[in-house]
Amino acid sequence: GESVGLHLPTLSVQEGDNSIINCAYSNSASDYFIWYKQESGKGPQFIIDIRSNMDKRQGQRVTVLLNKTVKHLSLQIAATQPGDSAVYFCAENIVKGGGNKLTFGTGTQLKVEL
Amino acid sequence: GAGVSQSPRYKVAKRGQDVALRCDPISGHVSLFWYQQALGQGPEFLTYFQNEAQLDKSGLPSDRFFAERPEGSVSTLKIQRTQQEDSAVYLCASSLGSGISNQPQHFGDGTRLSIL
Numbered sequence: 448g449e450s451v452g453l454h455l456p457t458l459s460v461q462e463g464d465n466s467i468i469n470c471a472y473s474n475s476a477s478d479y480f481i482w483y484k485q486e487s488g489k490g491p492q493f494i495i496d497i498r499s500n501m502d503k504r505q506g507q508r509v510t511v512l513l514n515k516t517v518k519h520l521s522l523q524i525a526a527t528q529p530g531d532s533a534v535y536f537c538a539e540n541i542v543k544g545g546g547n548k549l550t551f552g553t554g555t556q557l558k559v560e561l
Numbered sequence: 562g563a564g565v566s567q568s569p570r571y572k573v574a575k576r577g578q579d580v581a582l583r584c585d586p587i588s589g590h591v592s593l594f595w596y597q598q599a600l601g602q603g604p605e606f607l608t609y610f611q612n613e614a615q616l617d618k619s620g621l622p623s624d625r626f627f628a629e630r631p632e633g634s635v636s637t638l639k640i641q642r643t644q645q646e647d648s649a650v651y652l653c654a655s656s657l658g659s660g661i662s663n664q665p666q667h668f669g670d671g672t673r674l675s676i677l
Binding site for chain 1: 617
């Protein structure tokens with residue numbers, strides 16, 4: 448299928464290693480952040496979220512770190528597996544009109560090498 | 562499954578034709594969003610509904626784009642007089658709550674629109 452990862456920054460890791468994907472967000476007023484995984488030909492899949500009153504949140508094999516001082520997010524994936532290969536997007540929440548309009552970052556292509 | 566469903570998955574139209582894209586959100590989800598995703602880029606917000614009310618349409622690129630959700634469930638994105646720059650993947654997302662509840666949006670697999 449057609450890749451969503453054309454012209455995106457690429458991170459290559461060995462199977463079993465830990466992966467760290469970084470994201471700089473734009474709006475200091477954003478108060479909610481989400482990481483999505485997108486495989487070719489599919490929609491973004493929710494991985495983990497974090498609110499601005501936290502600086503770390505852990506899920507299954509994933510950890511998100513938030514540094515509001517420098518407007519930086521990171522996604523850590525432990526023991527990376529071939530199934531983790533995809534494009535990863537961070538998204539920030541800009542609340543407007545009572546909704547949760549998301550602004551997405553550029554995206555990072557993660558390639559897991561066997 | 563119980564996820565967001567979009568149809569058709571692929572749509573090819575000639576320049577100048579009108580198209581309609583359908584989204585079935587997760588049952589019971591109050592909020593519904595449309596995004597446009599160009600190749601190699603992240604999704605970009607188009608419009609947002611809370612139930613049947615369209616609360617934000619600031620991302621619609623022109624008045625050729627129109628969205629509706631008349632009964633607060635299924636939504637349709639219509640593009641009139643399509644142009645080549647409309648070619649993209651159109652994603653629909655829904656979330657359970659609204660306002661400042663900050664609940665994650667769950668996406669469908671999108672409609673890939675190609676304008677010839």
